[in-house]
């Protein structure tokens with residue numbers, strides 16, 4: 001059905017002519033056409049207007065040519081649907097004016113009917129599926145419960161998410177209650193996305209690496225495992241844990257189809273830790289896209305040689321940076337296609 005199904009074949013561990021490639025945050029600020037839309041519409045208007053979300057999702061497919069599309073949206077639509085206000089402040093990033101800091105604060109946090117409260121995401125998926133016309137698969141996504149808790153408690157981005165960790169370690173019962181409500185919402189949300197036709201789902205645990213290996217099990221992994229258990233009967237699940245190399249072994253036994261790796265972990269180490277049999281995705285240093293195209297191409301070839309062409313999805317080790325020249329993003333994608 002999908003014309004270019006390289007991404008799905010790599011997820012299933014099948015032999016491929018070359019690895020598939022896409023870039024985390026590929027629908028974004030390095031594209032001049034995206035910047036034009038950004039001038040006209042604020043962030044959540046772009047997320048909540050299916051026509052705009054569709055246009056932005058398809059933009060990199062038409063202009064750069066990766067092997068998979070990822071829906072333009074944000075992980076923070078989940079707390080919004082749970083009745084936690086989230087704003088996107090220009091120059092600051094996510095801003096939550098009423099963060100969760102106590103058990104009492106949980107009184108206002110709901111597990112919503114996602115088909116209703118996040119209907120705009122589902123409309124965007126329907127519209128994007130039409131616009132893609134089966135050219136490439138569409139990836140749906142959500143933040144991990146821990147990563148969502150980080151924003152709900154901290155109230156904004158942070159270098160160490162100290163308030164989120166303090167909340168977990170001083171009020172563990174409230175923290176687990178919040179994590180479970182986020183998990184229940186996320187599971188329903190991802191199932192709804194699958195019903196609307198996404199071909200795989202990725203869980204972003206962007207701040208998993210803030211936790212020690214022991215705390216990671218208790219406050220993050222336990223909940224991601226619930227998501228995998230619930231979704232794997234209906235779709236392939238990818239898990240990207242930034243800074244979570246220490247959990248790769250456990251993750252490899254979880255039923256996830258693929259694991260994301262950031263650029264601080266070598267291919268050899270990632271293969272070793274994950275048991276050598278599961279599909280891995282990553283891990284080009286996003287800052288390396290500042291290098292000239294010829295250098296990018298050389299380094300991408302080396303990266304594929306290191307991971308191996310099979311059971312591998314070429315990607316960045318985290319989201320693309322806003323000020324990357326388009327030609328350099330293009331060189332990254334082309335280098336994989338030329339492999």
Ligand SMILES: Cc1c2[nH]c(c1CCC(=O)O)Cc1[nH]c(c(CCC(=O)O)c1C)Cc1[nH]c(c(CCC(=O)O)c1C)Cc1[nH]c(c(C)c1CCC(=O)O)C2
Pocket residue numbers: 023024025026027028029038042043070071072073074075076088091092093094141143157204206318319
């Ligand atoms: C932590 C996180 C967030 N959002 C997301 C994560 C996990 C991935 C990661 O770790 O990078 C996930 C995300 N956010 C966005 C996507 C769209 C699809 C894609 O292209 O990958 C995805 C998959 C769009 C976006 N989400 C955001 C932008 C940039 C702001 C804008 O376009 O106005 C985009 C394109 C805003 C956002 N949203 C969030 C942050 C930290 C920011 C950046 C604020 C800033 O740098 O100004 C929360």
